[in-house]
Amino acid sequence: MSELVFDGHNDVLLRLWLKKQGDPVRDFLDGDGKGHMDLPRMIKGGMAGGFFAIFVPSAGDDHDDDDDVLNPPPAPEVPKNLSLPVAMQMAALLLRIARESGGRFKVCRTAQEIRDCLADGVIAAIMHIEGAECIDADLAALEVLHAAGLRSVGPVWSRPNIFGHGVPFRFPSSPNTGPGLTEAGKALVKACNRLGILVDLSHLNEKGFWDVAEISSAPLMATHSNAHALAASSRNLTDRQLKAIGETGGLVGLNFANGFLRADGSWRSPNGFDEMLRHLDYMISLAGEDHVGFGSDFDGCRLPAAIGDATGLPRLLDALTGHGFGQELVRKLAHGNWIRVLERTWGG
Ligand code: ZN
Secondary structure, eight states, X not given: OOOOEEEEEXXXXXXXXXXXXXXXXXXXXXXXXXXXXXXXHHHHTTEEEEEEEEXXXXXXXXOOTTOOOSSOOOXXXXXXHHHHHHHHHHXXXXXXXXXXXXXXXXXXXXXXXXXXXXXXXXXXXXXXXXXXXXXXXXXXXXHHHHHTTEEEEESOSXXXXXXXXXXXXXXXXOSOOSXXXXXXXXXHHHHHHHHTOEEBXXXXXXXXXXXXXXXXXXXXXXXXXXXXXXXXXXXSBOHHHHHHHHHTTOEEEXXXXXXXXXXXXXXXXXXXXXXXHHHHHHHHHHHOXXXXXXXXXXXXXXXXXXXXXXXXXXXXXXXXXXXXXXXXXXXXXXXXXXXXXXXXXXXX
16 A cells, blocks of 8 residues: 655646536546546545645636647736636635535645544645635735635736736746735735745745745745756746755645656656656755655646556655655655644644
């Protein structure tokens, strides 16, 4: 039996929200076999839970999966009056999944709840916002969503908003692509600290990252990003950023997306697990083995064929063992580090 996997990022709520027919909640619970994950495939792959992103796509964000575009046009901003209703719909999908799961799926608010879920065979979900366009500068929506279970916020996706500037998808490019957090962004970080909400740095540009490092009292977290030294995407983290994540007791989640793994930035599948292993080795060397985990990006990207979907996770764990990682380290990467770091971030 392989280790259970707790994962730093998936976009299944977006996949379900985009469905035009039927009941997406039933599709998830019964398994529709589409995309990378649903409840039966999570269970089959030993995926015990993770961060479920509420993400409002930009208009016209419907790239063809056959394209291999390294430098797509910048994603347009999302108007706030459109993003709040869409965010409510996705949050409602997550809450309905939990309510209608017959006790098989829970939205967790504490690290202890996640531990209990893993012990009891219940899927542990974290409600996460990727790109905080639905949150107003007065932070009223943050307060309300926190009460509804929100425990993680990425202030920006790869586009600007009132809080800051996300990195546009560029290759090759430094993550230093624009100005840092706005005053509203700094207030958002402080409010998240106060409420015990994780601040996710994946998609934030480099100046924004260092602004959070200066302001935040919590460990630095990048839920789904890789090493820039190995794959020079704007979405990946410099050596200095990886070190800072380790030094603050934070975590970086290995992103499985081909374009963030491959040295040539291509979105085509690499062969086998070599790229993933190289990024893990590198990130462990800089952040430390207690500060690296997984952030699959399931249902949000194109994945190595060696993984395929959530049912391929045991093959990844076997590859780690074959690479010489001992059982203790595999357990840390699979779920141990995530749960320990969340406990510190949320304060219990
Ligand atoms: Zn993302």
